[in-house]
Structure formats: structure tokens, C-alpha cells
Amino acid sequence: MAGRHLKKVVLELGGSDPFILLSTTDLDATVQSAVDARLDNSGQSCNGAKRFIVAADLYDEFLEKFVAGMAAHPAVDPRSEDAVLGPLSSVEAAEALERQVVAAKEQGAQVVLGGGRDGAFFAPTVLTGVTEGMAAWSEEFFGPVAVVHRAVDEEDAIRIANGTPFGLGSYLFTTDPEQAARVADRIDAGMVYVNLVLADSPELPFGGVKRSGIGRELGFLGADEFVNKKLIRTA
Numbered sequence: 001m002a003g004r005h006l007k008k009v010v011l012e013l014g015g016s017d018p019f020i021l022l023s024t025t026d027l028d029a030t031v032q033s034a035v036d037a038r039l040d041n042s043g044q045s046c047n048g049a050k051r052f053i054v055a056a057d058l059y060d061e062f063l064e065k066f067v068a069g070m071a072a073h074p075a076v077d078p079r080s081e082d083a084v085l086g087p088l089s090s091v092e093a094a095e096a097l098e099r100q101v102v103a104a105k106e107q108g109a110q111v112v113l114g115g116g117r118d119g120a121f122f123a124p125t126v127l128t129g130v131t132e133g134m135a136a137w138s139e140e141f142f143g144p145v146a147v148v149h150r151a152v153d154e155e156d157a158i159r160i161a162n163g164t165p166f167g168l169g170s171y172l173f174t175t176d177p178e179q180a181a182r183v184a185d186r187i188d189a190g191m192v193y194v195n196l197v198l199a200d201s202p203e204l205p206f207g208g209v210k211r212s213g214i215g216r217e218l219g220f221l222g223a224d225e226f227v228n229k230k231l232i233r234t235a
Contacts, residue, residue: 010215010225012046012207015168016140018161019049019197020183021058022154022174030173031062034146035069037171037197039124042075042086043144044093047169047206049197050141052148053157059150067113067126070146075121087120088143094120097143101125104136114144138164154183162188168208171197190216 002009019037024030037049054062078086088094098117104127105111114125125145130136136147151157161170170189174180184192190208193199200206205221207213215225 008215008225010207010217010222011213012168012215012217013211013213014140014142014166015046015048015208015212016050016138016164016166017047017169017171017189018187019052019171020151020157020161020173020187021052021054021062022151022157022172022179022183023055023176024058024173025175027058027061027065031065031069033171033173033197034062034066035073038070038146039073039085039144040198042078042088043122044089044142047191047200049171050146051160051164052146053151053160054148055157056150056152059148063112063126063128063148066146066148070124070126070144071113073124075118075123075144085124085144088122089120091120093142094122097122097141097145100136100139100141101127101145104130104134107134107136109134109136109147132163138166140166154179158183158186162186165211166208167210168212169193169200 019034034052040048073084075085076083094117101115109127110129112126112128114123116123122143127147130147149160151160167189169191170187172183172194180194203219205216205219207216216222
């Protein structure tokens with residue numbers, strides 16, 4: 001309908017956001033940020049971190065702590081005061097997520113945590129060994145499922161981060177300001193958050209590139225999408 005009437009559209013679609021860890025002075029805090037970013041809204045956040053790309057020298061320790069952090073939040077009654085992870089939006093959504101995890105395992109991924117479902121409740125899950133060519137490499141897991149990748153260096157981390165058809169948000173952790181600016185510029189995403197998570201806000205533009213949509217919501221750029229520009233020039 002928008003096309004027939006020559007109306008602009010803003011589309012915010014899916015995402016498989018990378019969380020890139022290149023260096024840190026506080027791995028425990030970084031891991032907590034990673035867990036928070038994955039379990040936000042029970043893992044059903046379009047711009048939630050879903051793929052965790054970790055420098056080789058930090059990978060083993062990060063994975064151990066991350067698995068422990070995810071395991072500490074089982075799916076529970078969302079009415080519980082200490083609930084972090086509740087049910088998915090429907091049984092159908094949980095079944096679809098289960099099929100994705102099973103397919104990833106059949107294609108060679110390792111399920112190092114979770115993978116189970118109980119009705120609409122899905123256990124926090126961590127996958128490793130996901131390689132190019134597997135469906136899990138490029139698809140979105142809309143639930144508490146994290147994929148952890150090992151990156152041999154900065155260039156490899158960028159390659160993995162950009163290796164999906166999505167480009168909504170992204171997260172970059174590094175202690176090097178020059179590296180932060182360099183890598184952020186090369187990530188194919190509409191949003192890059194450096195050394196922080198859960199930082200979107202109504203006054204900030206929100207939106208992506210590639211198959212994550214077009215246009216921006218929120219903030220001045222969001223308002224700008226829905227107005228016509230008018231030029232008045234005088235002598």
C-alpha cells in the first residue's frame with residue numbers, strides 16, 4: 001500500500017547482533033554484560049546480542065564464565081521477583097527455536113549448555129563450533145540461545161560479525177580507543193554500542209541495514225523519516 005501511494009516506509013526487521021570482545025580489563029563484568037544482552041526480554045529482543053565473537057586469547061575463559069552465567073538463570077515463572085528468564089511468547093515460538101537448535105546440532109554444532117524446552121519455556125542455551133555453511137551461522141535465534149565464536153584476530157572478528165544477512169545492532173568491547181573507532185566503522189550495522197549494552201534510548205535513532213530493515217525510528221532522525229523537506233530560497 002505504501003508503494004502504491006508513494007509513501008515512505010520504515011522497516012525494523014530481524015537481527016542477529018554480534019557481541020565482539022577483543023580486550024577487557026574486567027572479564028567478569030564483560031561476561032555479565034554478555035549475559036544481560038542475551039537474556040534481555042527472555043532472549044526475544046530484535047537487537048539483543050546473539051553471536052559472541054571472542055578473541056582467541058580470551059575465548060576459553062570467556063566461554064567458561066559465560067556458560068556459568070547463562071546457567072545461573074533457568075527459565076522460571078516470570079512473576080517471580082528474581083526472574084530473569086521467563087517463557088517465550090508462545091509454545092509455537094519455543095518449538096521453532098527448538099527446531100533450530102536441533103538442526104544446528106545435526107549440522108555439527110556443539111550444545112555446551114541447555115537446548116531443552118518445556119512448553120513455552122526454553123532453557124538458556126550456548127552453542128559452539130558453528131561454522132560457515134551451517135544454518136546457525138546466519139539465522140536469528142529469537143530466544144535464549146547464544147552462539148560463541150573464536151576469532152583469531154581483529155580482522156577475523158569483523159569477518160564473522162559481518163557474515164550474516166542482518167545488520168541491526170552490534171556490541172564491541174575493547175580497551176583500545178583507536179581500535180574501537182576502527183572496528184565500529186567497519187561493522188555492517190545500523191547501531192554500534194562500545195563497551196556497554198542495553199543502552200538504546202528514546203532520544204537515539206534505532207534501525208538497521210541489510211535485511212534488518214530501512215530507515216530509523218526514534219530521536220530526531222526518526223521524526224525526520226516522516227516529514228517532507230521544503231526549500232525556500234530568497235535573494
